[in-house]
Amino acid sequence: KNVSGMEIETKPDVTYETIGGLEDQIVEVKETVELPLKEPELFEKIGIDPPKGILLYGPPGTGKTLLAKAVANETNATFIKIVASEFVKKYIGEGARLVREVFELAKEKAPAIIFIDELDAVAAKRLKSSTSGDREVQRTLMQLLAELDGFESRGDIGIIGATNRPDILDPALLRPGRFDRFIEVPLPNDEGRKEILKIHTEKMALDEEADLDVLSSLTDGLSGADLKAVCTEAGMFAIREKRDKVTVADFMDAVDKVVDSNQDNFPEEA
Numbered sequence: 140k141n142v143s144g145m146e147i148e149t150k151p152d153v154t155y156e157t158i159g160g161l162e163d164q165i166v167e168v169k170e171t172v173e174l175p176l177k178e179p180e181l182f183e184k185i186g187i188d189p190p191k192g193i194l195l196y197g198p199p200g201t202g203k204t205l206l207a208k209a210v211a212n213e214t215n216a217t218f219i220k221i222v223a224s225e226f227v228k229k230y231i232g233e234g235a236r237l238v239r240e241v242f243e244l245a246k247e248k249a250p251a252i253i254f255i256d257e258l259d260a261v262a263a264k265r266l267k268s269s270t271s272g273d274r275e276v277q278r279t280l281m282q283l284l285a286e287l288d289g290f291e292s293r294g295d296i297g298i299i300g301a302t303n304r305p306d307i308l309d310p311a312l313l314r315p316g317r318f319d320r321f322i323e324v325p326l327p328n329d330e331g332r333k334e335i336l337k338i339h340t341e342k343m344a345l346d347e348e349a350d351l352d353v354l355s356s357l358t359d360g361l362s363g364a365d366l367k368a369v370c371t372e373a374g375m376f377a378i379r380e381k382r383d384k385v386t387v388a389d390f391m392d393a394v395d396k397v398v399d400s401n402q403d404n405f406p407e408e409a
């Protein structure tokens with residue numbers, strides 16, 4: 140459901156089992172976001188504030204959104220997603236209001252996970268120049284900082300930010316009590332790709348030779364999102380040729396296609 144710039148899911152169906160190659164990240168997310176939501180009394184007893192916000196950073200398509208959704212699933216929380224870059228492109232002049240509304244909604248629906256994707260779009264280091272666009276971004280960031288500072292984390296609202304560009308974030312956002320935990324979500328290694336491919340080929344009719352070791356070795360450098368696309372494309376090649384098994388050759392063609400289309404998109408992404 141999309142209410143003016145927000146995406147809201149009552150309980151996303153993503154579970155940790157559908158995320159491959161991110162075991163360490165899952166452990167960290169459980170400790171920093173899930174535990175405060177599930178057992179706030181642990182923090183009260185010991186007398187420390189639970190972490191308020193965590194930042195997931197790494198290349199596109201590596202599973203940051205999946206992680207945030209899995210936490211919401213595990214804690215029966217409402218998942219509220221906003222894409223910060225859209226404040227700047229689509230909802231011009233409304234960024235600050237949207238941020239305020241998101242936090243209001245989260246309090247209303249608590250327990251809730253607020254997921255802010257592409258955080259860098261409103262939180263890049265402050266620029267000297269000040270065009271009206273920059274001022275709009277500034278206002279949105281100020282509102283976000285105010286909301287983060289303003290609410291007492293009782294643990295029933297988890298805030299997860301995501302970015303591909305942690306290097307350009309304004310340090311103000313990363314201070315204690317704001318986004319003060321950082322979890323890297325990198326491209327999968329060989330083992331990680333095997334796990335992700337296992338998840339996405341689970342229901343596929345694979346040729347005997349197309350085992351996970353072979354498929355993993357064909358897909359070095361690809362993200363989880365790429366791997367999913369490769370599986371779909373490989374299946375399409377098999378269907379087109381009216382075969383009832385997906386072959387290694389289908390996967391090789393699919394990798395070429397996905398890599399090509401990533402390159403086509405590159406100028407827009409940059």
Ligand code: ATP
Nearest residue numbers: 157158159199200201202203204205335363364367
């Ligand atoms: P972005 O930074 O572009 O928002 P992201 O890191 O949030 O990307 P997701 O939206 O979580 O990436 O991933 C997109 C899709 O790719 C997922 O819905 C899933 O199908 C697949 N995918 C990505 N990473 C993984 C993974 N680690 N395990 C299984 N599937 C994955």
